[in-house]
Amino acid sequence: MTPSTHARTLAATEWGGEPLRSAAVEVTGLVKRYGPTLAVDELSFTVPRGSVFAVLGPNGAGKTSTIETCEGFRRADGGSVRVLGRDPVRDATELRPRVGVMLQAGGGAYPGARVGEMLRLTASYCRNPIDPALLLDLLGLSDSARKPVKRLSGGQQQRLSLAMAVVGRPELVFLDEPTAGLDPQARHAVWGIVEALRSDGVTVVLSTHHMDEAERLADEVLIVDAGKKVAHGTPAALTRGEQPTLRFRADATLDADALLALTATLPAGCVAASTGDGGYQVTGPPSAIGPHLLAAVTAWCAEKSVMPSDLQVGRRTLEDVFLDLTGRELR
Ligand SMILES: Nc1ncnc2c1ncn2[C@@H]1O[C@H](COP(=O)(O)OP(=O)(O)OP(=O)(O)O)[C@@H](O)[C@H]1O
Numbered sequence: 001m002t003p004s005t006h007a008r009t010l011a012a013t014e015w016g017g018e019p020l021r022s023a024a025v026e027v028t029g030l031v032k033r034y035g036p037t038l039a040v041d042e043l044s045f046t047v048p049r050g051s052v053f054a055v056l057g058p059n060g061a062g063k064t065s066t067i068e069t070c071e072g073f074r075r076a077d078g079g080s081v082r083v084l085g086r087d088p089v090r091d092a093t094e095l096r097p098r099v100g101v102m103l104q105a106g107g108g109a110y111p112g113a114r115v116g117e118m119l120r121l122t123a124s125y126c127r128n129p130i131d132p133a134l135l136l137d138l139l140g141l142s143d144s145a146r147k148p149v150k151r152l153s154g155g156q157q158q159r160l161s162l163a164m165a166v167v168g169r170p171e172l173v174f175l176d177e178p179t180a181g182l183d184p185q186a187r188h189a190v191w192g193i194v195e196a197l198r199s200d201g202v203t204v205v206l207s208t209h210h211m212d213e214a215e216r217l218a219d220e221v222l223i224v225d226a227g228k229k230v231a232h233g234t235p236a237a238l239t240r241g242e243q244p245t246l247r248f249r250a251d252a253t254l255d256a257d258a259l260l261a262l263t264a265t266l267p268a269g270c271v272a273a274s275t276g277d278g279g280y281q282v283t284g285p286p287s288a289i290g291p292h293l294l295a296a297v298t299a300w301c302a303e304k305s306v307m308p309s310d311l312q313v314g315r316r317t318l319e320d321v322f323l324d325l326t327g328r329e330l331r
Pocket residue numbers: 034037038039057058059060061062063064065066
């Protein structure tokens with residue numbers, strides 16, 4: 001099934017929800033500590049209702065701590081969190097049927113239960129659940145419906161966990177790395193579910209390490225690093241960049257001298273540099289990034305017997321923005 005078919009199929013199930021009022025999630029000056037570790041450092045953001053909101057950040061940036069505080073599983077050490085206008089810890093009972101939670105690496109299902117039973121059981125606690133058989137079908141789990149949960153692969157358990165998070169038609173869903181470790185087919189199925197949720201007015205807060213996923217799904221992206229906000233905006237605004245760029249890869253390493261020599265052949269104001277990941281980029285005034293620049297780069301490569309590949313002119317990707325803001329070194 002394609003994502004748009006997912007959207008139509010789930011929308012046809014009349015997800016519903018009460019009239020939209022306050023933001024879905026309001027986090028103000030959130031602080032979360034574990035002993036001496038400051039995991040979240042005065043983080044503030046607002047998630048509009050009906051939007052898909054992606055939280056990005058390097059390992060240990062504080063994404064899970066933030067999301068689990070919003071889910072009511074952890075208490076804030078400072079600041080405030082409001083979820084659907086309520087306190088996620090104090091008002092947990094009221095929020096439970098309104099908020100779906102998919103934990104990191106799946107989880108939440110009884111290992112001995114069968115897949116279909118588990119989802120039907122979860123659905124039985126909900127007032128107006130989605131048909132469990134439909135969800136199993138959308139997530140490619142129909143053939144595993146009679147299998148015990150513990151016999152599922154990691155990716156299948158994750159998909160079951162997503163099904164359990166959404167079966168009750170929540171108004172808001174938290175998905176912590178929903179596609180980590182999934183194969184491409186399963187990733188697309190999950191994206192289809194997220195798109196279906198959005199088209200039905202459900203708010204989705206997800207964390208991910210896949211920049212393409214955030215760029216494709218999210219209405220807004222929050223980038224955190226060391227517990228602090230480093231960027232927030234729509235993917236389009238974050239990637240707009242002030243300077244257009246020409247990027248390419250090469251079948252030979254271009255050292256500093258080679259890049260200087262290349263720069264000398266380029267239109268005025270253009271500079272060639274390494275991007276640090278085996279690729280190269282040429283930046284310059286917008287008027288210079290055009291056919292003459294492309295011709296100059298390929299002519300220089302031809303003269304030096306260097307084969308350029310992946311040559312593209314355009315805006316930065318979300319991955320470029322992420323690496324620029326959070327650094328390229330491993331932590
Ligand atoms: N239960 C805990 N006890 C002690 N320290 C913790 C605990 N949970 C998280 N931390 C620490 O808090 C910081 C933030 O962790 P968190 O799991 O929120 O980051 P994350 O952005 O979700 O990381 P990842 O992308 O690796 O999942 C890290 O330094 C981590 O080691």
